[in-house]
Amino acid sequence: MTKPEPDVFKAFYESPIGTIEIAGTDAGVSSLTFVDIKEERSARAKKGPLPAPVAETMAQLDGYFRGDRKAFSVKLDLRGTAFQRSVWERLLRVKFGQTITYKAVAEAVGRPAATRAVGGANHSNPVSIIVPCHRVVGSDGRLTGYGGGLWRKDWLLRHEGHDRLFI
Numbered sequence: 224m225t226k227p228e229p230d231v232f233k234a235f236y237e238s239p240i241g242t243i244e245i246a247g248t249d250a251g252v253s254s255l256t257f258v259d260i261k262e263e264r265s266a267r268a269k270k271g272p273l274p275a276p277v278a279e280t281m282a283q284l285d286g287y288f289r290g291d292r293k294a295f296s297v298k299l300d301l302r303g304t305a306f307q308r309s310v311w312e313r314l315l316r317v318k319f320g321q322t323i324t325y326k327a328v329a330e331a332v333g334r335p336a337a338t339r340a341v342g343g344a345n346h347s348n349p350v351s352i353i354v355p356c357h358r359v360v361g362s363d364g365r366l367t368g369y370g371g372g373l374w375r376k377d378w379l380l381r382h383e384g385h386d387r388l389f390i
Contacts, residue, residue: 234277236284240375243284243352247277251300255280255350257371276300280353287352290382293319295353303347306332310344317358320384324362346370352379 231253236243246254273281276298286292301311309332317323325338325345334340341359348356351371357379361367369376 232271232273232277234273234281236281238284238288240378241371245277245280245284247274247280247300249274249276251276251298252280252350252353253300253302255353257351257375284352288382297353299350299353301350301354303344303349306334306337306340307344307347309333310341311348311350311354314345314348314354314356314359317355322358322360322364322380322385325359325367326362328359342368358383 231246231248234245235258236245241257242259244254244256244258245252272278280295280297283292283295283297287295301308303311310328313328313331314323325341326335328341328345329335329337332341345356345359346368348354348370351357357369357371357376359367366373366376366380
């Protein structure tokens with residue numbers, strides 16, 4: 224008999240760029256996504272204390288948006304294919320204020336011809352901001368796709384000190 228999945232708790236953080244839904248368990252944060260306020264109200268199902276990783280994520284996001292935090296140290300529970308996880312692990316090493324290209328990520332994960340697959344893994348990143356997919360740019364330095372919208376990607380990169388961005 225398999226163990227039942229633990230209840231996933233959700234919390235909502237009001238950021239300068241919209242409402243962020245944080246989902247997770249004691250095993251770690253499994254999702255951090257931008258949501259519509261209407262979705263937020265209907266999604267508040269679980270009651271009780273938040274798991275420590277979810278509560279810590281809220282505190283660390285607060286520091287990030289205030290400009291006091293440049294790195295995250297929350298426990299993550301990332302689920303994806305081996306390739307996706309390798310891309311996300313590489314993204315975790317892109318520091319605040321830096322960017323990387325899709326091509327450089329593909330080369331770093333040992334698949335130099337897989338720039339489109341890197342884009343797909345980036346798009347499937349379940350924990351935006353913390354796994355900083357917003358720091359991936361095109362080879363020419365242009366901002367390319369972002370699940371939360373290019374305006375948010377632009378805002379996040381400018382928040383991190385980039386002032387010469389191309390959309």
